[in-house]
Amino acid sequence: ATNNPEFIWFNGELKPWQEAQVHVLTHAIHYGSSVFEGIRVYDTPNGPQVFRLKEHVQRLFDSAKIYRMEVPFDFQTISDACKQAVAANGLASAYLRPIAFYGNVGLGLTPPRVPVDVAIAAFQWGAYLGEEGLENGVDVCVTSWNRLAPNTMPTGAKAGGNYLSSQLISMEAKRHGYHEGIAMDINGMISEGAGENLFIIRDNVIFTPPLSGCILPGITRNTAITLAKKFGYEVREELIARESLYLADEIFMTGTAAEIVPVRSVDQIAVGSGKKGEITDKMQKAFFGLFDGSTTDEWGWLEPVNS
Ligand code: PMP
Numbered sequence: 001a002t003n004n005p006e007f008i009w010f011n012g013e014l015k016p017w018q019e020a021q022v023h024v025l026t027h028a029i030h031y032g033s034s035v036f037e038g039i040r041v042y043d044t045p046n047g048p049q050v051f052r053l054k055e056h057v058q059r060l061f062d063s064a065k066i067y068r069m070e071v072p073f074d075f076q077t078i079s080d081a082c083k084q085a086v087a088a089n090g091l092a093s094a095y096l097r098p099i100a101f102y103g104n105v106g107l108g109l110t111p112p113r114v115p116v117d118v119a120i121a122a123f124q125w126g127a128y129l130g131e132e133g134l135e136n137g138v139d140v141c142v143t144s145w146n147r148l149a150p151n152t153m154p155t156g157a158k159a160g161g162n163y164l165s166s167q168l169i170s171m172e173a174k175r176h177g178y179h180e181g182i183a184m185d186i187n188g189m190i191s192e193g194a195g196e197n198l199f200i201i202r203d204n205v206i207f208t209p210p211l212s213g214c215i216l217p218g219i220t221r222n223t224a225i226t227l228a229k230k231f232g233y234e235v236r237e238e239l240i241a242r243e244s245l246y247l248a249d250e251i252f253m254t255g256t257a258a259e260i261v262p263v264r265s266v267d268q269i270a271v272g273s274g275k276k277g278e279i280t281d282k283m284q285k286a287f288f289g290l291f292d293g294s295t296t297d298e299w300g301w302l303e304p305v306n307s
Contacts, residue, residue: 007088009081009120012073014088020119027102032161033111034101035063038256039082041122041305042291043092049302050086050096051290053079055219056256057098063157064100070113071100078118085122086305095125095257101160128195128257129179134284137264137276138253140193142242143169143181147191150213155191158216170194180253182245182266185214190240196253196261197221200244201279207244210237220254226299227286233279245269250277252284260284 008020028034039056041048057079064071071078078098086094103117129138145168148155153162165183173181173194182198185191190209192198197218200207206228211217228235245251249272251263260283262276271277276284289295290302 003123003125005085005089005091005121005123007085009085009088011117011119012077012081014084020121022103022117025104025107027105027107027111028160030107031102031109031111032159032164033067033069034099034160035060035067035069036097036099036158036160039096039098040256040259041086041091041094041096042302044291044302045293046302046304048086048092048094048305049291050082050305051256052219052223052301053082053303055222057082059158059217059219060098060100063159064116066154066157067159068113069100069102069111069116071118072114072116073118078120081120082122083303083305083307085120089122091122091124093124094122097121097123099160125257127259127261128255129253129261133179133261134259135276137262137271137274138179139177139265139268140180140182140253140263141173141176141178141267142245143172143183145169145172145181145183147183147185147214149186155214155216156211162216166194184242185209188242189214190242190245191215192218193253193255193258196255196258197224199224199252199254200240200248201250201252201277202244202248204233204279206233206235206279207240208235208237209240212239218254218256220256220259223287223301224252224254224260224283227283227295228279231282231286245271248272250280252277252280260287 169181
């Protein structure tokens with residue numbers, strides 16, 4: 001890959017890319033025993049800024065707590081390390097990938113709580129569902145796979161193993177020619193995309209599935225809710241039936257990698273006019289405006305890399 005960063009933060013030190021390695025018997029490779037984050041850094045008029053770093057680091061610690069994993073660095077160290085990983089590579093914008101995992105702890109299924117390895121990589125990553133998707137919308141399908149059921153594997157933790165579910169959803173969607181797949185939860189209600197939360201708009205009301213154990217509590221989801229409420233829209237976090245996808249005026253998905261992306265069709269049924277909707281456009285402008293300065297960051301969501 002051409003996108004490899006020169007340095008990766010690994011267990012407290014910046015290491016050259018080729019030295020940030022793990023063994024083939026790494027516990028996390030065999031059992032998915034890792035927790036991780038995806039964080040974006042934007043190139044703003046005030047220099048590179050990390051978006052909602054606190055919330056992402058908190059979610060990393062929350063995910064670890066669910067799995068009784070002891071992260072051997074404190075909140076501040078991880079936060080600073082995220083910035084170091086960006087700065088060390090001279091990146092103006094970046095995608096950050098902090099990960100805590102069980103490494104060389106043997107292959108017993110129940111991991112000891114320590115040692116835990118922590119790595120943070122920063123690299124460039126463009127629009128996850130394409131620049132064109134951001135403008136014209138993406139085509140999605142409802143996948144045949146259900147999202148993880150509550151009390152099977154916690155979707156509230158951003159854990160490595162969960163992404164086998166996301167891979168099945170996304171691979172099936174792509175195999176059938178769609179950009180992304182949306183999964184129903186175990187009760188047949190809408191949960192989320194493979195790596196995005198979902199918003200549905202009908203008659204100017206914005207609906208999104210609740211935090212009821214079937215979705216990741218997305219930080220972009222929270223951002224979108226906050227911005228929508230500021231615009232005065234009614235936002236309802238409630239269970240949504242599948243047919244709402246087909247009757248929506250507008251649909252958009254949110255995620256750190258995906259950002260705010262319009263959905264133009266679901267199962268080959270056009271969403272509204274089949275183009276980016278008015279409210280979605282407003283949401284996108286407000287969101288991306290945070291990074292060019294046209295939206296005032298009244299929430300303290302941006303943190304400079306070089307502080
Ligand atoms: N759901 C899943 C399954 C995800 O992987 C992601 C991406 N982290 C999201 C939702 C969106 O979360 P966030 O906005 O915090 O990136």
